[in-house]
Amino acid sequence: MTSALELQPAVTARAPAKVNLELGVGPRRDDGYHDLATVYQAVGLHDDVTAAPADEWGCTVTGRDAGSVPTDEGNLALVAARLLAERSGARQPVHLSIHKQIPVAGGMAGGSADAAAALVACQELWSVAMERDELDRLAAEVGSDVPFLLHGGTAVGSGRGELVTPVLAQGTYHWVFVPVPGEGLSTPEVYAAFDARHEGRRVSEPTPGAEVMSAVRSGDPSALAAALSNDLQPDAVALQPRIGEIIGAALEFGALAAIVSGSGPTVAALASGQEAAIDLAVSLTASGAAEDVLRATGPVHGAQVLPTPRLT
Ligand code: C5P
Known part of the structure; x- marks a missing residue:
C-alpha cells in the first residue's frame, strides 16, 4: 500500500563549493572565531541533497569521500534541515540523500554546501516562505560559510565569514x-x-x-x-x-x-x-x-x- 508520505514528491537542491580568492584573518575573538576579510567565489563542483518526507529524520551519503561524512546528528545538512523545521513550524521529518562531488574536509566548504542545499530543498518541500535575511541568519547558525553558499557568485565575507556582500565580477x-x-x-x-x-x-x-x-x-x-x-x-x-x-x-x-x-x-x-x-x-x-x-x-x-x- 502506498503511504501518504510517498505521494509527496522529493525535492533535490544543488549547492556549489567555494574557493577564497583572498582570506584575511584577524585576531581570535572571545567566542573562539576569527574576524575575516575574505572574497569568496562559488565554483562548479557540486553536492546534491534530496529531501524526501520520511517517518523519521535521517540521511545517507553517496559519491566522493562518502565514507568520511557523518550520518548522525552531526551531519550539517541534517542540522540545517532540523533547524529550519524548528523555526518554520514545519515539523515533518525528512530523509536527506546527499550525493557528493566536493572533497570532504578539503577547505572547499563541502559540509556547508550540503547544509545550504538542505535548506533550499526543505524550504521548497515544506513551502516555507522565509525572508532572505532570516534564512541567511539561520544559515549562519549552522556554519560561517553557509550564507555565502546560498548566495553564490563572488562576494565579500566579513564578520566570521557569515556576512555576505555581493561584488561586481566579470568573466569566468x-x-x-x-x-x-x-x-x-x-x-x-x-x-x-x-x-x-x-x-x-x-x-x-x-x-x-x-x-x-x-x-x-x-x-x-x-x-x-x-x-x-x-x-x-x-x-x-x-x-x-x-x-x-x-x-x-x-x-x-x-x-x-x-x-x-x-x-x-x-x-x-x-x-x-x-x-x-x-x-x-x-x-x-x-x-x-x-x-x-x-x-x-x-x-x-x-x-x-x-x-x-x-x-x-
Ligand atoms: O563556522 P564553522 O562551524 O564552519 O567553523 C568551524 C570552526 O572553524 C570554528 O569552530 C572555529 O574553530 C574555526 N573558525 C574560526 N573563525 C572563523 C571561521 C571558523 O576560528 N571565522
Whole structure:
C-alpha cells in the first residue's frame, strides 16, 4: 500500500563549493572565531541533497569521500534541515540523500554546501516562505560559510565569514583543484595553528584588499592570480607539507597561481583559460604530482532547486 508520505514528491537542491580568492584573518575573538576579510567565489563542483518526507529524520551519503561524512546528528545538512523545521513550524521529518562531488574536509566548504542545499530543498518541500535575511541568519547558525553558499557568485565575507556582500565580477575563471591525499584538515586545527604562530604578537584587523576587487572586476585571470592570498596557507602547509609540493608542481606546469583553498588542504590552481586548465590537469596527473584533480569554473550560482529530483 502506498503511504501518504510517498505521494509527496522529493525535492533535490544543488549547492556549489567555494574557493577564497583572498582570506584575511584577524585576531581570535572571545567566542573562539576569527574576524575575516575574505572574497569568496562559488565554483562548479557540486553536492546534491534530496529531501524526501520520511517517518523519521535521517540521511545517507553517496559519491566522493562518502565514507568520511557523518550520518548522525552531526551531519550539517541534517542540522540545517532540523533547524529550519524548528523555526518554520514545519515539523515533518525528512530523509536527506546527499550525493557528493566536493572533497570532504578539503577547505572547499563541502559540509556547508550540503547544509545550504538542505535548506533550499526543505524550504521548497515544506513551502516555507522565509525572508532572505532570516534564512541567511539561520544559515549562519549552522556554519560561517553557509550564507555565502546560498548566495553564490563572488562576494565579500566579513564578520566570521557569515556576512555576505555581493561584488561586481566579470568573466569566468578556470580552476584546477588538487585534493591532497589522506585525512583532510580540520578547520579548527588550522585556525589554532594560526593562533600559535601569532602567539605574543598583535594580529591586525583584516581589511578586504582593493587588488582582488579590481582583478575580479577586470575579468583578467592574470590580475586575479597576482592578487590571490590566504593568511592560513603557512599553517595548512606546516600541518601537511605535501601541499607545498603540489603548489610547486602546479606552478611548474603552468598555473598562473596556486594557493591553499580556505583552511586546506585542497590546492586551488588558477589557469589562464580552458585549454590551459586541461593541460595543467593532465600534467599534474601524468607526472604523478597529483593522484586526482578536479576542474571547475567560477563564479557559479548559489544553492538552487533542480527541476527534477535526483534519483538516488
Ligand atoms: O563556522 P564553522 O562551524 O564552519 O567553523 C568551524 C570552526 O572553524 C570554528 O569552530 C572555529 O574553530 C574555526 N573558525 C574560526 N573563525 C572563523 C571561521 C571558523 O576560528 N571565522
